Amino acid sequence: MPARPEALTRTLVSRIDALCTAAAVLGAACLAGLFLLILSEVLARNLLGQSLAFSWDFAAYGMGCCFFLSAANTMKNSGHVRVTVLFELLPPGPARIAEGVACVLGMLVSLALVYALGDMAWLSYVRGSTAASVVKTPLWIPQSLMTLGALVFVLALVAQFLRVLLGEGHVDRPDIEDAL
Amino acid sequence: PAFAETTWDMSVVWPESNFHTQNAKIFADAVETATDGDVVITVHSGGALGIKGPEGMAAVRDGLVPIADILMNQQVGEAPILGIETLPYLAPTMPDLALLHKFFRPKLEEVAASMNQKLLYMVPWPGQAVYAKTPINSIEDLSGLKMRVVDANGYDFFNRLGAAPLQMPWGEVVPSLAAGTISSVTTSSSSGVDGSFWEFMDYMSTFNWQASSNIVTVNLDAWNALSPEDQVAIEDTARRLEGEFWLTSRREDDAKIATLKSHGMTVTAPSPAFKAALIERATPMWDAFKERVPEAAPYIDAYLEARGN
Amino acid sequence: MGTVSLALVALLAFLLGTGVWICLGLLGTGVGLLTLFRPQMPIEKLLAQQAWNASTSMELLALPLFILMAEILFHTKVAESLFNGLAPWTRRLPGRMSHVTVLASTLFAAVSGSSAATTSTVGRITARELIAKGYDRSLVTGSLAGAGTLGFLIPPSTIMIIYGVLAEESILKLFMAGIVPGALLALSYMLYLAIRATLNPSLVGAPPPPSSFREKLATLRGEGLAPLLLLIVCVVGSMYGGIASPTEAASVGVLGSLLLGVYQRALSWRTLGQALFHAAQTCSMIGFIIIGAMFLSVGLGYLGLPRFVAATIQGLHLSPFTLILALLAFYVILGCFMEGMSCIVMTLPITLPLVLAAGYDKIWFGIFLVLVVELAQITPPVGFNLIVIQRLIGGRIGPIARAALPFFLITATFTLLLAVFPGIVSWLPDLLASRS
Numbered sequence: 001m002p003a004r005p006e007a008l009t010r011t012l013v014s015r016i017d018a019l020c021t022a023a024a025v026l027g028a029a030c031l032a033g034l035f036l037l038i039l040s041e042v043l044a045r046n047l048l049g050q051s052l053a054f055s056w057d058f059a060a061y062g063m064g065c066c067f068f069l070s071a072a073n074t075m076k077n078s079g080h081v082r083v084t085v086l087f088e089l090l091p092p093g094p095a096r097i098a099e100g101v102a103c104v105l106g107m108l109v110s111l112a113l114v115y116a117l118g119d120m121a122w123l124s125y126v127r128g129s130t131a132a133s134v135v136k137t138p139l140w141i142p143q144s145l146m147t148l149g150a151l152v153f154v155l156a157l158v159a160q161f162l163r164v165l166l167g168e169g170h171v172d173r174p175d176i177e178d179a180l
Numbered sequence: 181p182a183f184a185e186t187t188w189d190m191s192v193v194w195p196e197s198n199f200h201t202q203n204a205k206i207f208a209d210a211v212e213t214a215t216d217g218d219v220v221i222t223v224h225s226g227g228a229l230g231i232k233g234p235e236g237m238a239a240v241r242d243g244l245v246p247i248a249d250i251l252m253n254q255q256v257g258e259a260p261i262l263g264i265e266t267l268p269y270l271a272p273t274m275p276d277l278a279l280l281h282k283f284f285r286p287k288l289e290e291v292a293a294s295m296n297q298k299l300l301y302m303v304p305w306p307g308q309a310v311y312a313k314t315p316i317n318s319i320e321d322l323s324g325l326k327m328r329v330v331d332a333n334g335y336d337f338f339n340r341l342g343a344a345p346l347q348m349p350w351g352e353v354v355p356s357l358a359a360g361t362i363s364s365v366t367t368s369s370s371s372g373v374d375g376s377f378w379e380f381m382d383y384m385s386t387f388n389w390q391a392s393s394n395i396v397t398v399n400l401d402a403w404n405a406l407s408p409e410d411q412v413a414i415e416d417t418a419r420r421l422e423g424e425f426w427l428t429s430r431r432e433d434d435a436k437i438a439t440l441k442s443h444g445m446t447v448t449a450p451s452p453a454f455k456a457a458l459i460e461r462a463t464p465m466w467d468a469f470k471e472r473v474p475e476a477a478p479y480i481d482a483y484l485e486a487r488g489n
Numbered sequence: 490m491g492t493v494s495l496a497l498v499a500l501l502a503f504l505l506g507t508g509v510w511i512c513l514g515l516l517g518t519g520v521g522l523l524t525l526f527r528p529q530m531p532i533e534k535l536l537a538q539q540a541w542n543a544s545t546s547m548e549l550l551a552l553p554l555f556i557l558m559a560e561i562l563f564h565t566k567v568a569e570s571l572f573n574g575l576a577p578w579t580r581r582l583p584g585r586m587s588h589v590t591v592l593a594s595t596l597f598a599a600v601s602g603s604s605a606a607t608t609s610t611v612g613r614i615t616a617r618e619l620i621a622k623g624y625d626r627s628l629v630t631g632s633l634a635g636a637g638t639l640g641f642l643i644p645p646s647t648i649m650i651i652y653g654v655l656a657e658e659s660i661l662k663l664f665m666a667g668i669v670p671g672a673l674l675a676l677s678y679m680l681y682l683a684i685r686a687t688l689n690p691s692l693v694g695a696p697p698p699p700s701s702f703r704e705k706l707a708t709l710r711g712e713g714l715a716p717l718l719l720l721i722v723c724v725v726g727s728m729y730g731g732i733a734s735p736t737e738a739a740s741v742g743v744l745g746s747l748l749l750g751v752y753q754r755a756l757s758w759r760t761l762g763q764a765l766f767h768a769a770q771t772c773s774m775i776g777f778i779i780i781g782a783m784f785l786s787v788g789l790g791y792l793g794l795p796r797f798v799a800a801t802i803q804g805l806h807l808s809p810f811t812l813i814l815a816l817l818a819f820y821v822i823l824g825c826f827m828e829g830m831s832c833i834v835m836t837l838p839i840t841l842p843l844v845l846a847a848g849y850d851k852i853w854f855g856i857f858l859v860l861v862v863e864l865a866q867i868t869p870p871v872g873f874n875l876i877v878i879q880r881l882i883g884g885r886i887g888p889i890a891r892a893a894l895p896f897f898l899i900t901a902t903f904t905l906l907l908a909v910f911p912g913i914v915s916w917l918p919d920l921l922a923s924r925s
């Protein structure tokens with residue numbers, strides 16, 4: 001790859017990586033939040049004799065948002081599991097092509113996920129759909145956070161694809177799993 | 181069924197042996213007969229199609245399934261007015277509920293149509309009882325009681341009565357009852373038997389504080405694709421069976437209460453004075469609901485006037 | 490149905506074989522199958538609904554909490570003290586500390602309702618430590634995969650609750666019925682470990698130096714086993730003492746591990762942040778796989794595949810034992826492609842009446858189903874325990890699945906044993922019923 005496009009690609013990858021980290025901060029905050037919510041419910045019931053009407057609902061939304069907002073960072077750190085036999089059996093050149101194909105296929109599937117979640121969040125917003133429980137949470141709020149996470153996840157796959165182009169894919173880092 | 185013109189997958193979230201599931205199967209068989217095998221409905225019980233309770237109407241609207249059995253009050257996230265019959269003591273008996281439906285049903289059909297579906301029939305659950313480890317004979321007995329409730333009305337009502345209501349997923353209920361984390365549950369006689377509540381609690385009081393109905397709706401695109409003859413046949417079948425299903429619901433309540441008693445549970449009904457006190461705490465919630473959901477007010481008022489209060 | 494099955498296997502093999510991430514491979518297979526065979530269906534609506542349901546399901550909430558607890562404990566001295574504390578006690582035991590995984594899983598299964606939570610918690614604390622101490626990698630991963638599944642069999646158990654609701658059977662009796670088989674299965678795993686270690690002593694680490702009884706007693710105090718025992722007492726106590734529901738008890742566990750970390754001065758804001766980040770990543774990885782598996786499972790349900798096969802078995806009119814054998818094979822194959830809970834929900838209306846007609850009772854079939862779901866946890870490609878273990882200690886899925894194979898065979902044999910001796914299941918619930 002010529003020098004200038006390569007430098008641009010590297011910049012793009014590092015920008016996306018920063019975005020992944022930012023989403024992951026939100027995801028980790030969701031995890032901390034769901035812990036605090038459930039713990040508060042235990043404390044409120046046993047110390048104040050009063051249940052918190054929102055604890056379970058919000059904790060469940062927190063979990064969904066945690067899954068999606070952390071997904072990109074997990075991809076960046078090779079945390080999502082895959083079958084790598086093919087890359088190891090093929091010679092380096094074809095292996096790299098195969099890895100690029102896997103990235104593109106993954107991108108297509110995750111784009112479908114973004115579209116599906118975005119459609120759901122948008123319709124929840126337009127229709128004013130809320131939760132059916134004590135707290136009538138507008139569903140578009142957690143749903144759009146999940147869509148955001150899925151969107152960053154697609155970008156993480158783009159970055160992964162670019163890494164393969166730059167020669168930094170799995171094929172060139174066979175020991176990545178042990179580095180976790 | 182090889183020559184059926186139309187095959188519908190019907191989503192039901194209740195277990196196979198639940199009477200709503202059995203009703204759905206009776207309905208499916210009757211529809212096949214009435215349409216000369218043109219329309220064949222396969223009932224998928226236990227939520228096997230991945231549709232959860234609060235998603236019933238949305239799933240039919242979006243065409244995920246052409247037909248579904250849906251707990252109406254769980255749809256309040258889509259249309260708040262669908263919570264009308266779960267207001268405490270608004271329609272505590274079956275005749276009351278039938279009267280309420282007389283006024284409310286046209287509105288329900290309108291809401292269903294706005295969500296691209298058509299109401300076929302609706303069947304009530306047995307009333308909501310209170311199960312507890314200790315006898316419940318007065319409002320004082322409810323004080324501080326850690327009681328599992330399932331909806332906003334239950335949470336609000338039992339808070340007003342001085343109990344400590346809480347929501348938790350059904351999966352947590354049985355271990356929590358066994359350990360004493362909660363000491364009371366409000367639910368129907370059917371669910372009391374499903375959960376083998378006699379293993380944890382000795383008392384059941386037939387509060388009947390809340391009514392709730394299941395509705396069976398069909399997606400309008402699927403409906404409009406049928407021949408007019410088949411449509412008439414299905415409508416007739418639904419109308420004919422609905423009355424029978426209401427009787428099944430009443431028999432269900434009697435049978436399940438007998439089962440609870442046979443396992444040693446003490447079943448009582450609130451005394452007239454206790455009941456009056458309960459109703460007194462409930463009526464302000466009707467006004468609060470009318471304020472929050474103004475479109476519900478005319479139906480509630482018309483019903484109350486017809487009932488004579 | 491033949492075409493559907495072929496397309497399922499081909500699509501899944503293609504996507505997973507070309508190295509597409511497993512969660513996306515499952516989603517892609519589901520989307521592909523529905524596009525092929527149910528083109529008129531609004532697939533994007535189903536996809537969004539299942540992604541939403543799976544990721545915000547309250548039944549799943551204990552999982553992120555236990556993962557967080559394990560991450561925090563990882564930074565404390567608990568793992569170290571667990572091994573130092575247990576070492577003198579296991580000196581004379583054939584297999585030595587390889588039993589720690591099974592024992593810890595059994596103990597933790599009594600706290601957690603799910604296998605993934607059990608596997609990831611125990612694995613995070615014990616697996617790498619054992620490998621570092623010279624224990625055979627394959628033996629460690631295999632026993633972790635196998636014993637981790639006990640999370641479903643030993644109460645509390647999310648699978649038993651779902652089954653109890655669907656089959657209208659007492660959940661309490663199901664819980665009771667799981668205890669004896671759970672303990673026996675744990676013993677079988679330990680027996681296997683002992684035999685392997687006796688046949689080939691190089692599989693286990695070097696023996697610790699001999700110690701006096703006084704020294705052994707000292708392991709129970711202070712820096713030894715005491716903190717971990719205290720933590721377990723807190724979690725179990727809050728659950729059985731009427732303070733917290735099972736999921737809420739998991740949050741007590743997180744709080745306990747935080748306090749322990751502070752007490753041992755092992756936690757800084759930095760390590761706490763690391764624990765949170767790492768836990769969120771693990772949650773996300775498992776969460777995405779659950780989403781993919783749920784979507785594919787529900788998609789297969791819409792295509793009618795599980796019902797079709799179950800109905801085919803129904804049509805064979807088999808004798809009781811051959812029926813159980815056929816159902817075991819059916820669920821094992823289904824469990825390779827589907828998430829365990831979905832297998833049960835979709836097939837129960839057909840299989841339950843069959844099994845009851847063959848003379849088994851609902852409690853027995855509940856335990857049978859829990860065992861087949863456990864088997865599904867350790868069969869590739871959709872095997873949650875295998876995936877959790879890969880995340881924990883790296884390596885490829887293939888070798889991990891091979892390492893789990895002996896434990897798969899032990900569990901499968903044990904399941905058939907229960908068909909021959911149903912009394913193993915009914916003994917404890919019957920005993921308790923006759924007393925009350």
Ligand code: NA
Pocket residue numbers: 597598599600601602603639640641642643644645646
């Ligand atoms: Na368990």
Ligand code: NA
Pocket residue numbers: 824825826827864865866867868869870871872873
């Ligand atoms: Na599997």
